[in-house]
Amino acid sequence: MSLTPIQAGAPVLDTAALGRLMPLYLWLGPDGRIRGAGATLGKLFPGTPLIGRELMDLFALQRPRNLDGVADLAAQAGTRIKLTQRAAPHTSFRGLAVPLTPADGIMLNLSFGIAISDAVREHRLTDSDFAPTDLAIEMLYLVEAKSAVLDELRDLNRRLGEAKAAAEQQALTDTLTGLDNRRALDRALAEAVRARRPFGLMHLDLDYFKAVNDTLGHAAGDHVLARVAAILGEETRTADRIARVGGDEFVVMLPGLTDPKAVERVAARILARLEAPIDYNGAPCRIAASIGITSTDFYPAPEPDRLLSDADRALYAAKRAGRGRVTVFDDGLAGDAPRSEAARPGAEA
Amino acid sequence: MHGLINRAVQCFLRDTYGADLWRAVAERAGVGADGFEAMLLYDDAVTDVLLDAAAARLDRPVEAILEDLGTYLVSHPNLEPLRRLLRFGGVGFVDFLHSLDDLPGRGRLAVPDLDLPQLELHEEEAGRFALLCRADHPGFAHVMSGVLRAMADDYGALVLLEHETLDSGVARIGIHLLDQSFAAGRSFELAAMPVRA
Numbered sequence: 365m366s367l368t369p370i371q372a373g374a375p376v377l378d379t380a381a382l383g384r385l386m387p388l389y390l391w392l393g394p395d396g397r398i399r400g401a402g403a404t405l406g407k408l409f410p411g412t413p414l415i416g417r418e419l420m421d422l423f424a425l426q427r428p429r430n431l432d433g434v435a436d437l438a439a440q441a442g443t444r445i446k447l448t449q450r451a452a453p454h455t456s457f458r459g460l461a462v463p464l465t466p467a468d469g470i471m472l473n474l475s476f477g478i479a480i481s482d483a484v485r486e487h488r489l490t491d492s493d494f495a496p497t498d499l500a501i502e503m504l505y506l507v508e509a510k511s512a513v514l515d516e517l518r519d520l521n522r523r524l525g526e527a528k529a530a531a532e533q534q535a536l537t538d539t540l541t542g543l544d545n546r547r548a549l550d551r552a553l554a555e556a557v558r559a560r561r562p563f564g565l566m567h568l569d570l571d572y573f574k575a576v577n578d579t580l581g582h583a584a585g586d587h588v589l590a591r592v593a594a595i596l597g598e599e600t601r602t603a604d605r606i607a608r609v610g611g612d613e614f615v616v617m618l619p620g621l622t623d624p625k626a627v628e629r630v631a632a633r634i635l636a637r638l639e640a641p642i643d644y645n646g647a648p649c650r651i652a653a654s655i656g657i658t659s660t661d662f663y664p665a666p667e668p669d670r671l672l673s674d675a676d677r678a679l680y681a682a683k684r685a686g687r688g689r690v691t692v693f694d695d696g697l698a699g700d701a702p703r704s705e706a707a708r709p710g711a712e713a
Numbered sequence: 714m715h716g717l718i719n720r721a722v723q724c725f726l727r728d729t730y731g732a733d734l735w736r737a738v739a740e741r742a743g744v745g746a747d748g749f750e751a752m753l754l755y756d757d758a759v760t761d762v763l764l765d766a767a768a769a770r771l772d773r774p775v776e777a778i779l780e781d782l783g784t785y786l787v788s789h790p791n792l793e794p795l796r797r798l799l800r801f802g803g804v805g806f807v808d809f810l811h812s813l814d815d816l817p818g819r820g821r822l823a824v825p826d827l828d829l830p831q832l833e834l835h836e837e838e839a840g841r842f843a844l845l846c847r848a849d850h851p852g853f854a855h856v857m858s859g860v861l862r863a864m865a866d867d868y869g870a871l872v873l874l875e876h877e878t879l880d881s882g883v884a885r886i887g888i889h890l891l892d893q894s895f896a897a898g899r900s901f902e903l904a905a906m907p908v909r910a
Contacts, residue, residue, distance in 0.1 A: 485904035491804045502822075504903055505801040509823030512794040516717075516751045523750070 387495055388457070388474040392419055392437075394466065404493040405474065408455060423447040426456075438463045438470045447474065453486045455479065476500065481507055538608040540586055541593035549607035549615055553668035556619065562660040563619045564627040567675035568596075568634070570612035571652040571687040584644045588651060595637045599630060615672070622661040624692040631655040631690040639688070654682040658693040674698070714760045715827050719749035722763055725782045728789055734770065742766035754826070757850075764852065776855045783859020787867060798823065799864060800901040806870035806893055810834050810842055832857070842888040845879075854884030861886065869898025 379400040382389055387404035401414040409422065427446035431437055437445070441463045448456045459474035476483040480503050483489065494500045536548035544552070556563055570592065577585035589612065596606045596614060605617040621627055635655065641648035656678025660666040674693040682691035691697075727735040736746050742763045749755060768775045787796050798819070802812030812819075813832045820829040830848030837843055844861070846854040858876050865872040873889040 481904065488902070488904070490903060501801055501903070505798060505819065506822055508794060508801075509798055512798070513752075513824060515794075520750050520752050523747075 385495060386473045387493060388459075388476075390414075390419070390472040390474065391464075391469065392472065393469040395469075396420065398422075399469070404489065407489070407493065408449065408487050409451075422450060423457075424450055437461050441470070445472070453482070455483050455486065480504065541590055541608050543593050543596075543614070544605055544607035546607060546609045549605065549609060549617070550668065552605045552607075552617060553671070556617070557660075557666055557668055561619060562622045563617050564621040564624070564657065564659045565671050565675045566616040566618065566627060566631055567656045567672070567679045568614045568616065568631075568653050569655075569679055569683070570638075571654060571683075573612040573651055576649045576651060580644060580647055580649065584647070584649060587644045588642050588649050591642045592638065592651075592653075596634060599634045599637060615675070622659045624657055624659055624661075627657045627659065628690055628692060631657060635688055635690065652688040654679055654687055655690045656680065656682055656693065657690065662693065714755050714757050715824070716749050716753040716755055717751045717824065717827060719755055719760055719763065720751040721786060722760070722767070722782060723748040724791065725785045725789075726767055728791060729781070729785060730771070738763070738766045738770050741770060752824075760850075775852065779852045779855035780859040780862075783856040783861075784863040785859070786856070787860055787863035796867065797901070799860070800867065806865055806868040806872075806890065809864060809868065810844070810888065813844060830854075840890045842890065844886040844888060846884040846886065848884070851878070851884065854878075854886060857884075858886055861888065866896075867899050867901075869894055869896040871895035 377385070379391070382391075382400070383402045387402040389400070389402045390398060390405060391400035393399045396418050398414045398417050398419060406414055412422075414422070425431055425437075425445065425447055428440055428443060431440070438461070441461055443461075444458060445461055446456065446458050448454055455476070456479050457474040458477040459472050461470050461472045463470050475498075480500055484500075484504060491501060534547075536545060536551070537543070538545045570588075573585065573588065576588055589608070592614070593606070593608065596616060600606060600616055600618065603619050604621075605619075607615045607617075609615050616630075618627060618630070621630070635653055638651060638653045641650045643649070656675045658671050658674045658678060660671065662674075663670065674697070677697045678691045678693040681697055682689040685691065723735065723739075726738055735748070739746050739748060742759075742765075744759070744763060764775050764778065767778055771778065786792055787799065799809070802815075802819075803809040811834055813834055816832050817829040820827045830846055830850075830853045833845040833847070835843045835845070844857065846857055848854060854876065858874055861872070861874060870890060871892040873891065875887040875889075877885050877887070879885050
């Protein structure tokens with residue numbers, strides 16, 4: 365079937381050529397009946413010859429709305445139209461209608477638009493169902509490429525999440541003070557004992573810290589802890605390891621400093637510094653500390669756990685003797701029960 | 714080098730020769746056993762160190778390993794999404810060959826920072842093509858040989874390939890298409906859902 369030229373000399377296509385250019389075209393006569401349809405459109409209505417059918421029987425018109433018939437559609441020439449297949453799977457189309465001669469009616473060219481993936485799947489379309497100028501295949505390519513890349517990114521995020529969790533698990537730093545944490549301390553102690561490197565050990569517990577937290581709030585408490593960490597750093601040597609092992613408990617490992625008198629001197633300096641109130645936004649925070657000391661020299665075969673619990677016993681003795689004191693472990697304290705489990709290093713924090 | 718490429722080498726070694734071999738190669742190359750992330754960028758030199766380590770460990774030339782990598786990219790079930798992306802290039806093998814001119818553009822559509830080599834297909838006479846590969850890295854052309862071989866199988870085409878390096882340094886893959894529909898090939902439906910890698 366052929367179209368009539370709109371004006372003399374205008375090019376005219378036969379419907380076969382038109383179908384190759386626009387596999388989703390519909391030619392509607394003035395009566396609203398289909399006179400021609402592209403092959404791909406025919407594929408969407410298997411077993412239903414399209415020629416002679418009324419457009420409105422096969423499609424619901426979503427845009428423009430409230431049109432009575434093809435004559436109205438012709439009047440709307442040039443505006444975008446939106447159609448939906450009345451039968452399942454209700455594929456939707458967008459397109460454009462242009463008027464032909466009054467005797468020939470109008471020409472519609474349709475496209476799947478954003479529903480392309482569904483349409484291709486539901487109607488089992490292939491490459492040859494699309495005009496070579498149509499970007500449908502590129503669109504499908506992009507959809508799959510995007511899914512493949514998203515899958516990779518999802519995997520990457522999962523692996524990064526796992527790595528982050530593992531890194532936190534293996535972290536060796538106390539995030540509030542920047543000091544070593546309990547895990548780092550345990551490593552350093554084990555390493556020194558294994559390598560038979562002697563050291564002194566100091567266990568420090570803040571006094572009145574809870575009062576600061578309770579009266580001035582946790583931010584003040586955090587500020588005090590950071591300040592204490594700084595003082596411990598200033599009063600010890602670079603090679604000394606300082607760890608925060610509980611809420612307000614610190615352990616200092618002093619390599620080579622095994623003479624308890626020498627360790628006591630360091631402890632006394634620290635206590636003196638901590639006696640001065642710590643300023644928090646103009647509010648003085650008054651704390652003090654008690655310190656227990658031990659040394660690898662006290663043991664024929666030093667063990668980290670033993671040293672830690674003996675330093676803890678000495679600390680407990682210092683607290684009992686009144687706050688702000690230093691006590692060096694001796695065998696007389698060995699029978700003392702260590703402090704309650706809750707106060708043991710590593711049990712908090 | 715784009716992580717996708719390093720990751721492809723890693724997955725190829727792991728899927729083809731086993732996790733132990735991958736670990737041995739990674740160790741030899743000074744790469745962590747976790748290997749590479751597909752969406753990150755790496756120093757170019759890392760790729761060569763990795764390939765040299767694989768060649769030494771497998772006692773095979775790098776070129777042969779790269780060609781097998783190309784075949785793996787198309788034919789391994791884990792990479793079905795990639796095979797599908799390549800199949801979008803054309804309905805038949807000849808269409809596919811012509812689509813290779815657009816490969817860098819298609820690659821960038823999928824992954825904007827993926828820099829694939831410029832490919833140029835010449836039809837020299839009926840059934841005889843030459844694919845010129847202008848890559849910064851000479852290894853790309855060997856990967857392409859493997860890809861072409863596997864894609865020919867995928868389309869069911871029978872081809873002979875020959876690889877040479879021209880005086881200009883450009884790699885030339887001669888493609889002799891003996892039969893475009895020699896075998897049934899593997900099916901490809903536009904809308905089939907890709908298998909997750």
